[in-house]
Amino acid sequence: MKFSDINFSRFEPAVSALERLRSYFSEKDAGYYIKTFGCQMNVRDSENLAGMLENMGLVRRKSAREADVVLVNTCCVREHAEVKVYGNVGSYCKMKREGKNMLIGVCGCMMQQKHMADEMRRRFPGVDFYMGTNMLHELPEIMLEALESGRRQERIKGPTGPVVEGLPASGRRGPSAFVNIMYGCDNFCSYCVVPLVRGRERSRAPGAILDEIASLADQGCVEITLLGQNVNSYGKGLPDKISFAGLLRQVDRIPGIRRIRFMTSHPKDLSEELMDAMAGCEHVCAHLHLPVQSGSNAVLAAMNRGYTREHYLELVTRLRQKMPQIDLTTDIIVGFPGESDTDYEDTKSLLQQVRYDSAFLFRYSVRRGTAAEKMAETVPEESKTQRLYALIAEQEAITAQRGACHVGKNEEVLVESVSARDPGEVSGRANGSWTVNLRGDKGLIGRIVPVRIIEAKAHTLYGEIVQ
Ligand code: SAH
Numbered sequence: 266m267k268f269s270d271i272n273f274s275r276f277e278p279a280v281s282a283l284e285r286l287r288s289y290f291s292e293k294d295a296g297y298y299i300k301t302f303g304c305q306m307n308v309r310d311s312e313n314l315a316g317m318l319e320n321m322g323l324v325r326r327k328s329a330r331e332a333d334v335v336l337v338n339t340c341c342v343r344e345h346a347e348v349k350v351y352g353n354v355g356s357y358c359k360m361k362r363e364g365k366n367m368l369i370g371v372c373g374c375m376m377q378q379k380h381m382a383d384e385m386r387r388r389f390p391g392v393d394f395y396m397g398t399n400m401l402h403e404l405p406e407i408m409l410e411a412l413e414s415g416r417r418q419e420r421i422k423g424p425t426g427p428v429v430e431g432l433p434a435s436g437r438r439g440p441s442a443f444v445n446i447m448y449g450c451d452n453f454c455s456y457c458v459v460p461l462v463r464g465r466e467r468s469r470a471p472g473a474i475l476d477e478i479a480s481l482a483d484q485g486c487v488e489i490t491l492l493g494q495n496v497n498s499y500g501k502g503l504p505d506k507i508s509f510a511g512l513l514r515q516v517d518r519i520p521g522i523r524r525i526r527f528m529t530s531h532p533k534d535l536s537e538e539l540m541d542a543m544a545g546c547e548h549v550c551a552h553l554h555l556p557v558q559s560g561s562n563a564v565l566a567a568m569n570r571g572y573t574r575e576h577y578l579e580l581v582t583r584l585r586q587k588m589p590q591i592d593l594t595t596d597i598i599v600g601f602p603g604e605s606d607t608d609y610e611d612t613k614s615l616l617q618q619v620r621y622d623s624a625f626l627f628r629y630s631v632r633r634g635t636a637a638e639k640m641a642e643t644v645p646e647e648s649k650t651q652r653l654y655a656l657i658a659e660q661e662a663i664t665a666q667r668g669a670c671h672v673g674k675n676e677e678v679l680v681e682s683v684s685a686r687d688p689g690e691v692s693g694r695a696n697g698s699w700t701v702n703l704r705g706d707k708g709l710i711g712r713i714v715p716v717r718i719i720e721a722k723a724h725t726l727y728g729e730i731v732q
């Protein structure tokens with residue numbers, strides 16, 4: 266993509282739309298609720314939606330039942346997410362049928378898939394408005410139109426929209442925040458719907474990213490996670506010659522930011538320069554999420570991943586040479602079309618060889634419009650399930666061993682929240698990938714404290730502050 270293809274614009278809501286919504290909602294003491302499905306990108310989009318709704322005078326509520334405006338931000342990366350979304354939208358529409366006065370909006374990735382959008386329209390006449398993935402900034406106008414006309418409104422266009430800067434945000438009040446650095450994806454992994462629903466890759470200008478992070482730091486944020494479908498190709502098409510490694514080095518110098526994380530890294534674009542930047546930057550955390558998807562070269566080729574098992578393992582070796590403490594995590598798909606028992610065994614042996622701290626393991630689900638949709642050699646559901654559970658058991662054992670290695674050691678923990686199940690306990694993250702719980706109260710939130718690990722349980726470490 267050339268820079269000239271990228272259209273940067275600033276968020277400027279139609280003032281009259283905002284004002285009219287404000288007076289309409291403030292009279293009613295109205296509230297909103299957003300249900301978010303899917304990845305961190307969607308979580309970040311929902312923070313922007315919340316920011317705009319609060320600009321309209323709406324107050325955040327804890328459930329749809331207490332809200333006047335309900336938004337559902339959808340995901341369609343796997344069938345499981347899609348099914349859950351239908352269930353959710355259905356339950357909100359039922360509330361409305363039973364007499365609750367509310368405005369229901371549905372947005373996000375499912376709306377970019379024609380057959381899913383059609384299914385929504387058919388099944389849920391109670392929905393008041395639909396928005397595509399890059400129409401979020403038009404929320405005030407579309408809501409006003411839905412309210413004034415009393416008829417369902419839709420704003421759905423192609424997925425490659427302009428990069429809109431300056432949207433308000435609300436949501437994360439803790440010490441860490443997500444920052445989008447790019448949108449879309451150009452990789453077309455053969456199983457993946459993301460390029461179809463999020464469009465072509467567009468990087469944000471470095472100045473806008475750095476300003477946003479500096480302002481987050483001013484508000485007390487100490488950790489940021491840079492987001493993109495493939496952050497390693499950040500900068501493609503921008504006039505400023507800048508790589509992701511270059512961006513990382515600049516973020517590392519922002520006063521107040523003490524931890525930097527990022528995701529996702531595509532193995533084919535993980536450069537030596539980036540590994541050196543990670544090792545050299547003071548604040549980059551000792552963790553890399555590096556999705557491998559499969560350990561078989563035949564499956565990797567059919568997935569159009571652009572690397573081999575050997576190349577991936579070489580990357581792991583080099584990362585561990587440069588950063589011996591690094592935690593590695595991954596995503597894996599089992600049951601991709603054509604995956605034989607031998608291919609599956611290759612994935613299992615890669616898992617054993619790399620010894621990830623944790624792994625997200627998925628059963629393949631066919632997505633309409635992807636290249637893999639046309640692949641005939643499908644794996645029976647039963648075998649997919651067997652493989653998935655066997656791999657989960659394998660990884661759980663490795664995770665337990667990796668966790669046990671921390672016992673007796675000291676970790677720097679950024680305390681993020683009070684634990685949901687025990688108010689006398691707080692929860693945070695070590696410098697790598699592990700969650701650490703410890704005795705303490707909310708006064709610790711936002712602090713990075715030295716903690717001695719005393720126990721490892723499943724996916725969580727338990728520790729106590731070192732005095
Ligand atoms: N851009 C990221 C993440 C994309 S979606 C990346 O490249 O890693 C997150 C994960 O969902 C993927 O890593 C993949 O493991 C899984 N996934 C994507 N499409 C899938 C499908 N059709 N079936 C099962 N899992 C899928």
Ligand code: SF4
Nearest residue numbers: 450452453454457459
């Ligand atoms: Fe999907 Fe591949 Fe792009 Fe990730 S890199 S979003 S898996 S197409």
